[in-house]
Amino acid sequence: MNTIPHFDISRQHQKLRPALDEAYDRVLSKSWFVLGEEVKAFEKEFGEYLGVKHCIGCGNGTDALELALKAAGIKAGDEVIVPANTWVSLAESVINVGASPVFADALPGEYTIDPASVQRCISKTTRAIIVVHQYGQPAHVNELLEIRDAHKLVLIEDCAHAHGAVYQEKNVGTIGDFGCFSFYPTKNLGCLGDGGAVVTNDDEYAATVRLVGNHGQPARDVHKVAGRNSRLHELQAAFLRSKLPLLDQWNTRRRSIATYYMYGLDRSMYRLPQVGDPDYAVFHQYVIQTDDRENLIRHLDRGGVGVAIHYPAPINELSPYRSFRTDPEGLSVCSSEKSSILSLPMFPELTDDEVQRVIHTLNNFRG
Incomplete structure (x- = not known):
């Protein structure tokens, strides 16, 4: 008796082999592997798919969260409210910018963050909320937007499980201040390694994410801020471009x-x-x-x-x-x-x- 796996990415890649081979050959023939035409094209195509103004590729989904927090100005002494029942990278990203996570409860059977619990977690040092569209189920974003506006907070959507999910006629990731995506191979849209993206409709936020993720460089050898290295690889962008239409x-x-x-x-x-x-x-x-x-x-x-x-x-x-x-x-x-x-x-x-x-x-x- 054959085992039915919980997940099997090889079936998808067998069907896509010709397109993936073509993407690989396209990148190899150009021999440009960092911040080239494939990344630019994927950022444009994924941004248009979501209906968002800016899409910035980065190294992975955890980096996407950290870059969004940095762009929002979250720092030491700040608190960020996060769901407790999700992957650990959420808390890691908050701690890595010097802030403290505060853990909120979930809605029974929905697995998404409970807005009433978020409200109870707010303190004088709360600066942001990260909402996860857990298991691909859109969270109660409108209630969280009301909390954000009432307390002048930043709302970050973690969409690692939710590529293409829709909440009240809008793609998730485009509703809050930032949307953060992972393209880990097991995701609904996954590359053949690590990859991520931050999306936003705010020009200043987008510029800061792009700047910080590329060593703080607005141009080569010009360093405006102390940044870091988190860039989507050309090859992964090419693979993602092959998959996005599906x-x-x-x-x-x-x-x-x-x-x-x-x-x-x-x-x-x-x-x-x-x-x-x-x-x-x-x-x-x-x-x-x-x-x-x-x-x-x-x-x-x-x-x-x-x-x-x-x-x-x-x-x-x-x-x-x-x-x-x-x-x-x-x-x-x-x-x-x-x-x-x-x-x-x-x-x-x-x-x-x-x-x-x-x-x-x-x-x-x-x-």
Whole structure:
């Protein structure tokens, strides 16, 4: 019996091999590998796809967050409110600019940050909020915009899971002050290595992101500020250009798989994700909850179904981050859901037969 993987990027790349080979040859023939025509073209194409004024490529998604924070002027002594139930890079980026993360709770079953928890976390030193469109589900951005405006904060959207997701007729990443994207290979739009981008409609923010990410150089050997090296590689930009025209098609397939799960899984056995509008989510992951996770994982393993856990513990429970503030009323949702969440197979190249086998195996679990 063949195993159904949780994720398999090789299927996508087998289909795309001619286009990827052509992209590789195009870059190799020019022998220009840093800040060349491929990066410029991808920045233009991805910016137009999102409907945003500026797109600046960078080294990876973590760098994108850090560059946005630096452009916003976040510094030592400032606090940045972040969700607790996501990948650690969020907290890393805040700490790396000298600021302190403050961990907010999630909405039950939605996995996105709870605006009421954000409100409770605000202090006199709060300067920014980072919202994650977790697992490809758009967060409640309008409520966060109201909080931003009321307290004169900066709102940064982490869109690492949400390329092509839409919130109230706008692409995520274009609603707050900054949108930060990762193009890690497993993302909905991924390159063949690390890559990232910052998008914004603010001219000054865009100029600062581009300046800081290129050693503080407005021109070669002219250093205006102390910057850093975070640039999207020409080859990765060329690969991304090959994939971008297929993103909507891939996201449509992800929605189709999610619909199978939504209507096929036994709701008396599993708690399914609370999705505001499945036509706007892009299902980077499809995360269910179960009260018997370890036994279920063993059952799925015997049945040849691969699964994963995103993420095993809230960031505030990891040793480097335990000293930072959390919601004063606690993180009850993140704490309770960490032991029950389970990510099912989710990638566009899954066949219908494989999806039905996943559903059948889950529904046959007896504990």
